[in-house]
Amino acid sequence: MTSTGARPTTPTLDEVAVLAGVSRATVSRVINDSPRVSPSARDAVQAAVAQLRYVPNRMARSLVTRRTDTIALVLSETNTQIFSDPFFARIVRGVTAALADTDLTVVLLAARDGREQEKAGRYVRQGHVDGVILMSMHHDDVLPAVLADASVPLVLFGRPLDGGTFSYVDADNTGGAAMAARHLVEQGRRRIGTVTGPQDMNAGIDRFAGFRTALADAGLPLPAERCAKGDFTEAGGARATARLLEQAPDLDAVFVASDPMAVGALRVLAESGRRVPDDVAVVGFDDAPVAAESDPPLTTVAQPLTEMTQELTDLLRRQIEGSREVETRICDTHLVRRASA
Amino acid sequence: MTSTGARPTTPTLDEVAVLAGVSRATVSRVINDSPRVSPSARDAVQAAVAQLRYVPNRMARSLVTRRTDTIALVLSETNTQIFSDPFFARIVRGVTAALADTDLTVVLLAARDGREQEKAGRYVRQGHVDGVILMSMHHDDVLPAVLADASVPLVLFGRPLDGGTFSYVDADNTGGAAMAARHLVEQGRRRIGTVTGPQDMNAGIDRFAGFRTALADAGLPLPAERCAKGDFTEAGGARATARLLEQAPDLDAVFVASDPMAVGALRVLAESGRRVPDDVAVVGFDDAPVAAESDPPLTTVAQPLTEMTQELTDLLRRQIEGSREVETRICDTHLVRRASA
DNA sequence: AGACGACGTGGAAACGCTCCCACAGTCTGC
DNA sequence: GCAGACTGTGGGAGCGTTTCCACGTCGTCT
Numbered sequence: 001m002t003s004t005g006a007r008p009t010t011p012t013l014d015e016v017a018v019l020a021g022v023s024r025a026t027v028s029r030v031i032n033d034s035p036r037v038s039p040s041a042r043d044a045v046q047a048a049v050a051q052l053r054y055v056p057n058r059m060a061r062s063l064v065t066r067r068t069d070t071i072a073l074v075l076s077e078t079n080t081q082i083f084s085d086p087f088f089a090r091i092v093r094g095v096t097a098a099l100a101d102t103d104l105t106v107v108l109l110a111a112r113d114g115r116e117q118e119k120a121g122r123y124v125r126q127g128h129v130d131g132v133i134l135m136s137m138h139h140d141d142v143l144p145a146v147l148a149d150a151s152v153p154l155v156l157f158g159r160p161l162d163g164g165t166f167s168y169v170d171a172d173n174t175g176g177a178a179m180a181a182r183h184l185v186e187q188g189r190r191r192i193g194t195v196t197g198p199q200d201m202n203a204g205i206d207r208f209a210g211f212r213t214a215l216a217d218a219g220l221p222l223p224a225e226r227c228a229k230g231d232f233t234e235a236g237g238a239r240a241t242a243r244l245l246e247q248a249p250d251l252d253a254v255f256v257a258s259d260p261m262a263v264g265a266l267r268v269l270a271e272s273g274r275r276v277p278d279d280v281a282v283v284g285f286d287d288a289p290v291a292a293e294s295d296p297p298l299t300t301v302a303q304p305l306t307e308m309t310q311e312l313t314d315l316l317r318r319q320i321e322g323s324r325e326v327e328t329r330i331c332d333t334h335l336v337r338r339a340s341a
Numbered sequence: 342m343t344s345t346g347a348r349p350t351t352p353t354l355d356e357v358a359v360l361a362g363v364s365r366a367t368v369s370r371v372i373n374d375s376p377r378v379s380p381s382a383r384d385a386v387q388a389a390v391a392q393l394r395y396v397p398n399r400m401a402r403s404l405v406t407r408r409t410d411t412i413a414l415v416l417s418e419t420n421t422q423i424f425s426d427p428f429f430a431r432i433v434r435g436v437t438a439a440l441a442d443t444d445l446t447v448v449l450l451a452a453r454d455g456r457e458q459e460k461a462g463r464y465v466r467q468g469h470v471d472g473v474i475l476m477s478m479h480h481d482d483v484l485p486a487v488l489a490d491a492s493v494p495l496v497l498f499g500r501p502l503d504g505g506t507f508s509y510v511d512a513d514n515t516g517g518a519a520m521a522a523r524h525l526v527e528q529g530r531r532r533i534g535t536v537t538g539p540q541d542m543n544a545g546i547d548r549f550a551g552f553r554t555a556l557a558d559a560g561l562p563l564p565a566e567r568c569a570k571g572d573f574t575e576a577g578g579a580r581a582t583a584r585l586l587e588q589a590p591d592l593d594a595v596f597v598a599s600d601p602m603a604v605g606a607l608r609v610l611a612e613s614g615r616r617v618p619d620d621v622a623v624v625g626f627d628d629a630p631v632a633a634e635s636d637p638p639l640t641t642v643a644q645p646l647t648e649m650t651q652e653l654t655d656l657l658r659r660q661i662e663g664s665r666e667v668e669t670r671i672c673d674t675h676l677v678r679r680a681s682a
Numbered sequence: 683a684g685a686c687g688a689c690g691t692g693g694a695a696a697c698g699c700t701c702c703c704a705c706a707g708t709c710t711g712c
Numbered sequence: 713g714c715a716g717a718c719t720g721t722g723g724g725a726g727c728g729t730t731t732c733c734a735c736g737t738c739g740t741c742t
Binding site for chain 1: 351396397398399400401403404409411413433434437441446447448449450451453456457460461463464466467468469492576634
């Protein structure tokens with residue numbers, strides 16, 4: 001079983017050339033689908049490639065072309081829990097799907113603490129990738145600046161808080177939250193509260209702002225005791241809702257800034273003996289898979305994730321092609337009506 | 342805002358050498374911490390590096406060293422849902438943590454369909470990484486063979502089904518399931534059923550086998566109507582449990598092959614009016630975070646995930662160093678007793 | 683029939699780095 | 713005081729590609 005022999009050396013372009021009886025340059029042309037090759041030469045090369053099971057050496061190729069055909073999807077998030085958030089999974093799926101037809105490969109980089117962020121930054125700066133999609137939600141994250149500084153094409157998922165000059169794609173969080181608020185008002189609710197997201201995340205801030213503004217526009221008050229801060233997790237949503245019910249037991253509706261939190265809210269509401277939507281209406285945000293399966297199914301604000309990931313990759317690819325334009329895309333949300341409101 | 346000017350060209354070793362007044366070779370030595378450099382030269386080089394903000398070009402370096410200092414963690418799994426399974430997140434965390442002190446960077450590759458698996462395979466074969474940790478659970482996955490064929494160091498998470506000669510690390514699924522069965526027997530349970538995992542996954546097969554054997558050893562029968570097949574998800578666990586209760590309403594205990602499924606089982610049991618553990622005892626598997634928060638908290642079989650990821654990286658690093666030994670590690674599980682059994 | 687593109691091809695120069703080797707200078711032990 | 717080792721340094725080859733350029737060899741147009 002034991003052996004420390006050298007691993008088999010992979011064939012090079014030269015060896016293929018010799019076997020095919022042509023020059024290295026011609027083999028290269030065949031590999032790269034150049035039209036300027038005779039059919040006979042092409043056949044000979046392809047046969048030789050197949051026989052030797054030749055695979056081009058990426059490093060050598062990248063060294064001269066200065067392209068890697070790889071992009072990084074960097075998840076900069078200290079909360080390890082969020083990494084298993086279905087929302088992230090959907091983004092990853094969307095991005096890889098959007099690039100399925102291209103020859104770009106997506107690699108994921110998880111940067112959960114300072115050291116990992118540093119590693120990710122170095123990885124990018126060393127030229128491993130042609131571009132970066134960065135998901136960084138927190139205010140104090142330095143990675144956006146570090147990567148921008150690496151002068152590598154960069155697109156953010158989510159509006160950056162500090163308003164730096166980054167290209168980014170985001171959902172219309174403000175508008176979506178306002179839509180949720182108006183929906184509740186139209187249902188005749190008057191004592192409407194909210195479970196917010198973290199207020200150091202743009203999504204948390206914007207959803208709260210949109211909600212508050214819409215409520216004010218409708219002439220409804222939003223006293224502090226009808227607001228509780230959550231952390232986008234189910235457990236956090238449950239805790240926040242419990243607090244809310246204690247502070248404002250007469251609540252007749254609640255806007256919960258994410259679906260996982262809303263699921264927690266539904267549980268706590270049920271445990272408190274309240275019926276949803278009869279006693280308390282609930283609107284969530286995200287249209288996560290779980291929203292359709294909750295009891296009752298959740299009315300929620302949907303983000304057009306497919307469109308967003310498509311925009312993300314479009315923007316990035318345009319930058320890779322050479323554009324230095326700073327572009328932003330705010331994608332419209334829409335209300336998905338189910339049973340909870 | 343618009344401009345399509347060329348991105349700033351990154352400095353090379355030569356430019357650093359000129360600025361520092363030394364040769365390229367000396368700069369290289371400083372970069373690579375060679376001891377054979379005089380303090381004065383070292384200082385001059387470091388100053389020049391800082392001034393030019395020089396970062397070595399990975400491609401050029403890798404081309405000659407044949408190392409990339411990168412390993413890939415490949416998730417080969419068609420079930421997109423599993424990608425957001427907390428279990429995966431824990432593995433990712435464990436692996437990156439185990440490599441935190443090294444200069445190895447981990448990149449994640451998600452291979453969810455044939456095309457993505459092909460991309461991942463190509464990525465690896467082209468020499469982007471020094472080694473691969475592969476999570477591939479399904480019987481019909483071709484990626485293990487493809488990657489092994491790429492003659493790149495490879496370690497599997499989870500025992501491969503076809504018994505190929507791969508290095509791998511796995512939990513003692515058989516032993517853990519047997520432990521769960523014995524625990525239920527010791528509690529005086531006699532009509533014990535199970536919700537299994539998918540039977541085309543090694544974890545599903547082994548847990549079922551260990552459970553069945555232990556039950557037989559205890560002289561207890563396991564009729565077919567006390568077995569229901571799940572898919573490792575909460576919803577699947579709920580469905581399987583509902584089936585189980587229909588087929589065998591007199592069940593007094595159930596071993597559920599994963600914690601998410603067990604959570605689904607608890608819900609269905611509660612809905613059917615059964616008390617846990619009074620009427621039906623439940624043991625799960627994985628010791629997922631959710632196990633501690635369920636109602637009642639779940640007794641479950643824990644895998645030593647930290648130890649496993651550590652072994653995984655140790656094995657891989659040894660292979661990268663040149664070992665061609667095929668090594669396997671089966672890590673012991675232990676029972677975490679909570680309230681459900 | 684002669685000139686002239688177009689076409690297919692090979693030689694050779696990069697790309698940015700590491701590392702072997704040679705070389706001068708300094709230090710040690712006699 | 714001199715052979716020998718040791719130390720720091722620079723020159724240069726080479727890693728496996730792509731791509732520019734020059735060079736025949738045709739077919740086509742006047």
